Amino acid sequence: MVPPLALDIDGTLTTASGRIDARVFELLPEWDAPVVLATGKAFPYPVALAHFLGRAETVIAENGGVVHVDDETAVLGDSAAPRAVVEAFRERGGDLGWGGRDTVNRWRETEVALSLDADEALLREVAAAAGGDVEVVDTGYAFHVKSTGVSKGRGLERVAEALGVEPDKFVAIGDSENDVSTFAVAGESYAVANADAAAREAADVVVEEPYMDGTAGVLADLRKRTA
Structure with missing residues (x-):
């Protein structure tokens, strides 16, 4: 078997x-x-x-x-904390890096994905400032902002x-x-x-x-x- x-x-x-x-x-x-x-x-x-x-x-x-x-x-997953991190990232000048495309995140329910062209250092800084409930995972195809749980x-x-x-x-x-x-x-x-x-x-x-x-x-x- x-x-x-x-x-x-x-x-x-x-x-x-x-x-x-x-x-x-x-x-x-x-x-x-x-x-x-x-x-x-x-x-x-x-x-x-x-x-x-x-x-x-x-x-x-x-x-x-x-x-x-x-x-x-x-x-x-809890979508609220990852989305708050991404909003803070945008407020500090960050860009998700997808251009005009919305299909990458359109159907996501619990996390937000950013292009590998996004400012990783800024993203991780903002995520760290949000506390331990959110993490950034690099899959080699995107940066995923997700719940740590x-x-x-x-x-x-x-x-x-x-x-x-x-x-x-x-x-x-x-x-x-x-x-x-x-x-x-x-x-x-x-x-x-x-x-x-x-x-x-x-x-x-x-x-x-x-x-x-x-x-x-x-x-x-x-x-x-x-x-």
């Missing part, structure tokens, strides 16, 4: 150019165990991907701020409980700082070769291949192990 999976999306199920790798649609629909899509993206993105994979919409979105399992959605790892614990599966039965694959908490909860963890330093240090194994190449290799090895 193959193990349940907790999979990051960006940098893990994608190509180097940020596109969903077509092998996702070959490997995941028939995976005979739960697959949790755990991402920093807003809630609609992993739900849509699960839908197109033909899988249950079991997702952890917004770095643990929103969790959906067994047709129930739990909003775990939520994480992908805590989301995975909630999903595992709902599914009746021990968290340490999961295999987690990711590439970023926001996957560290997932790695800590899962029984086995892999960082793809493009992973940042935090993810590489936290993972049980750092694979040789990047992006979906690395993920596909891990899935192949898991199948062989359980054949």
